[in-house]
Amino acid sequence: MHQQMAATLDSVFDRIREIQRQARDGKAAEGCPRWPMIVLRSPKGWTGPKEVDGKKVEGFWRAHQVPVSNCRGDDGHRKILEDWMRGYDPEDLFGADGRLKPELRALAPAGERRMGANPHANGGLLRRELDVPDISDYAVDIGKRGxxxxxxxxxxxxxxxxxxxxxxxxxxxxxxxxxxxxxxxxxxxxxxxxxxxxxxxxxxxxxxxxxxxxxxxxxxxxxxxxxxxxxxxxxxxxxxxxxxxxxxxxxxxxxxxxxxxxxxxxxxxxxxxxxxxxxxxxxxxxxxxxxxxxxxxxxxxxxxxxxxxxxxxxxxxxxxxxxxxxxxxxxxxxxxxxxxxxxxEPQWLSMDEAAKHCEAGIGIWHWAGNEEDATSPDLVMACAGDVPTMETLAAVDLLRRAIPELKIRTVNVVDLLALQSRDQHPHGLTDEAFDAIFTSDKPVIFAYHGYPYLIHRLTYKRTNHRNIHVRGFIEEGTTTTPFDMTVLNQLDRYHLAIEAIERVPGLKEKAKEALAAFRGKLAEHHDYVREYGEDMPEVRNWTWPAA
Amino acid sequence: MHQQMAATLDSVFDRIREIQRQARDGKAAEGCPRWPMIVLRSPKGWTGPKEVDGKKVEGFWRAHQVPVSNCRGDDGHRKILEDWMRGYDPEDLFGADGRLKPELRALAPAGERRMGANPHANGGLLRRELDVPDISDYAVDIGKRGxxxxxxxxxxxxxxxxxxxxxxxxxxxxxxxxxxxxxxxxxxxxxxxxxxxxxxxxxxxxxxxxxxxxxxxxxxxxxxxxxxxxxxxxxxxxxxxxxxxxxxxxxxxxxxxxxxxxxxxxxxxxxxxxxxxxxxxxxxxxxxxxxxxxxxxxxxxxxxxxxxxxxxxxxxxxxxxxxxxxxxxxxxxxxxxxxxxxxxEPQWLSMDEAAKHCEAGIGIWHWAGNEEDATSPDLVMACAGDVPTMETLAAVDLLRRAIPELKIRTVNVVDLLALQSRDQHPHGLTDEAFDAIFTSDKPVIFAYHGYPYLIHRLTYKRTNHRNIHVRGFIEEGTTTTPFDMTVLNQLDRYHLAIEAIERVPGLKEKAKEALAAFRGKLAEHHDYVREYGEDMPEVRNWTWPAA
Structure with missing residues (x-):
């Protein structure tokens, strides 16, 4: 068997060298070369016990994991184990001191030829830094925001x-x-x-x-x-x-x-x-x-x-x-x-702003809020993901037009695990930093790209967690318009604005007209997409007011 | 092509019938019959436009989804679409009223032979109730609990x-x-x-x-x-x-x-x-x-x-x-x-108890607690999963021996989604029922089978969520003893008991000895498994006191 294996390896190496030589000489045949492949089918448990308790073991599924059980307690089984181990002729392999004989040790390759020291199995040794260009060369000039x-x-x-x-x-x-x-x-x-x-x-x-x-x-x-x-x-x-x-x-x-x-x-x-x-x-x-x-x-x-x-x-x-x-x-x-x-999709941040925002992981977008006193908004509108960000900004736009006296803070999350506590994740914000952004007692309407539970799971330890209300994908979907997907999952601008009004204490009573208008828009949307198969122009063509 | 397809289907059906006949006559050849299989390779976008804007479409990846774009705005593209559609000779297929001609409609199969009405594609029509035995015939007689x-x-x-x-x-x-x-x-x-x-x-x-x-x-x-x-x-x-x-x-x-x-x-x-x-x-x-x-x-x-x-x-x-x-x-x-x-693993519930417990989904195991007044324990020890249940009961045993005056309630969860609010899951407990089990203000040490976050995600809306402390698999593992796996992930009886003492207000100061003893056991375990490769006898042989 060993002779056969060695001969097969030799012929395979020869074939590989031949393919390489032809390719390097530009004489490769058309199409993909047929690289050699060794298919070795060996019996399971090969050279182990043939039978245990009269039952077939070698070449059979019984050879899996522990072919002879209870060798401590069963003399017959221990004998099988001993015979098996003695089959390797340990006296020929080990000296009187129990160590592998020097002439056998010398057969093993040295240095990087050792299997465990081969750099191809420890890729970090071979790794060269990637040469990347300066991202500012690719920056989008966002012009007017959005x-x-x-x-x-x-x-x-x-x-x-x-x-x-x-x-x-x-x-x-x-x-x-x-x-x-x-x-x-x-x-x-x-x-x-x-x-x-x-x-x-x-x-x-x-x-x-x-x-x-x-x-x-x-x-x-x-x-x-x-x-x-x-x-x-x-x-x-x-x-x-x-x-x-x-x-x-x-x-x-x-x-x-x-x-x-x-x-x-x-x-x-x-x-x-x-x-x-x-x-x-x-x-x-x-x-x-x-x-x-x-x-x-x-x-x-x-x-x-x-x-x-x-x-x-x-x-x-x-x-x-x-x-x-x-x-x-x-x-x-x-x-x-x-x-x-x-x-x-609309573009929100210049390259400089983007770098600062991404390094922080989470940030207040002051330009998208209207809190005069930065420490006490009435409401935080938070978002993570491109579509939720657009819907959140559209909701902020709706709310600011309808209820100008409402003080809104807009927060965007890029590095999701920054939401976790610092003791749970190295990127996690400290509780102080988190509270400074999400407040310790104001309602937070959080529009999230994925299943909403993840946001709860990441923020459950935070001071203001009870006031964080997450909208995300709630497994409602079909082949429909882009905006209708958000409506089906209540992540759209109207649902977000409605929830904001409902969550700010006392606002529901004061903002009845706005509430009715937003609900009316949802009904209008429902009928419009069914009639025209595309989103309402005011949705499709919405842009951030600065744009 | 249609003739060829029909002929192929005929020969395939003949072959299937032949295999079935031989099998039913007991004349099947040895081994698995070679069932016929049709491999039809047809060009992508077959019979669609051959080219659009001089680029290959039929038989190429450009035929994917929408082979001719912007047919409303581009006259040339619309002409391609029209020619393609006219290639089906619609005048031969539809009458002046725009309906499929009756003689063509008549070609379609009727009743269950219609593709959409075939019961094999609507398995519920064919489904027969499974005939299951009475589970009480298989019940384990648990004898003394544990x-x-x-x-x-x-x-x-x-x-x-x-x-x-x-x-x-x-x-x-x-x-x-x-x-x-x-x-x-x-x-x-x-x-x-x-x-x-x-x-x-x-x-x-x-x-x-x-x-x-x-x-x-x-x-x-x-x-x-x-x-x-x-x-x-x-x-x-x-x-x-x-x-x-x-x-x-x-x-x-x-x-x-x-x-x-x-x-x-x-x-x-x-x-x-x-x-x-x-x-x-x-x-x-x-x-x-x-x-x-x-x-x-x-x-x-x-x-x-x-x-x-x-x-x-x-x-x-x-x-x-x-x-x-x-x-x-x-x-x-x-x-x-x-x-x-x-x-x-130890057995906890008789068949009758098991049925009641599983129907409820979550329940207090009164026999495993020592609260005299059922409305006010000092501590809730909750668990979900077989190993966490055993470790929780062992922790309760440790705590009861060390601090007899501590009033403990033991809760087990079988139906995990019962933890969710009723508005989130039909099996969810009402808030009243949940609070009655988990209290509204006492520390809950929750030993859970999987990643701990899931429990937080399921319970974040509950009154007492701030006091729910979950231990579970925190991605620490290796090939080691069963108990060491729980220790690596801090789900073991000693960690649970330590956390209980730390979470019950004022107990840490009173139970210094117990704390030291449990920490000592963890150190002892650490050394023992490394020396003997198996768990300490007091862990391996632990049984619930009633046993």
Missing amino acids: SAMVQSTEILGHYLRDTMKRNAEAANFRIFGPDETESNRLGSVFDVTDRVWMEGIEPYDVHLSRDGRVMEVLSEHLCQGWLEGYLLTGRHGLFSCYEAFIHIIDSMFNQHAKWLKVTRELEWRKPISSLNYLLTSHVWRQDHNGFSHQDPGFVDLVANKKADIVRIYLPPDANTLLWVGDHCLRTYDRVNVIVAGKQP | SAMVQSTEILGHYLRDTMKRNAEAANFRIFGPDETESNRLGSVFDVTDRVWMEGIEPYDVHLSRDGRVMEVLSEHLCQGWLEGYLLTGRHGLFSCYEAFIHIIDSMFNQHAKWLKVTRELEWRKPISSLNYLLTSHVWRQDHNGFSHQDPGFVDLVANKKADIVRIYLPPDANTLLWVGDHCLRTYDRVNVIVAGKQP
């Missing part, structure tokens, strides 16, 4: 294109995704590279080549596995995926996060690049698709893992997405999840 | 065996699992059926046969897919799985739950049997395995789905498991998740 409609992921695409270019020689950066690079608006990377493709390429094909650095295959499992292997061997990458379908690799994410947690405790393991997810085509924008494509729950799973391993970012516009994307690519030993839409 | 050590899933196995038997003729019940039926202690079903096996069967094989009703394959995806298909066609089933690995089918679970949510709103869709999961070999008992096998987060995902679709049960012993298993098999249009260990 006036520019931009596809945020497209802007990130420009940054990724140049990152790809700067690291072309190092050949250590790849983008992975289930056939969605274009669809997710990252297409400008194809200005500098292609999709890797090993089959035939036809004249009408576009952006396919043997050495493309975009890995596309309609299997989230394969994308995840490829990226894990790529990171573990010291390289860098980004996995862009439809939000709902990233659940396909939940179990693989779990295992990678566990692996990171454990290896961080092993000094000899050097840090590897973070596993970065860009979740786009998200729950709120599934115009052609439907309920099956609507699931923002991956982050709930992520938040279960060890705090220092995971980060969750919900950039509300292009400049914040640029900051977050760049930040994630430069971290290590983490799993970063970025959730950002690909549809045109 | 004295019997029983493998709870083995007891459920007896019930499943007889359920299998009673429905043998109806042939509408199957058990699915990744090669774990024996390992999960459900092996007694093999008294009455086998694993289904279509390959060759050797003389040394056990419990394999062509018509076995246990479906085993080491692919959670296949198990899930098979079971979904089985339920959707009107049958009944149970999927038993290692707890950590059920995440592999997260995405499939999501889609099934969404499907149930939508079909419940369609009157013509008849209810189908529930999708039942038995998650065992759970996080707290992975003696041979390690950190990779430790993940209790599936229920977090489940709790995101529509409340009326999902149920989560954590029976603490065999009789409660019997009640829950039987209940789940008799429900419909739901996803039921049962989490229960397979290792020997």
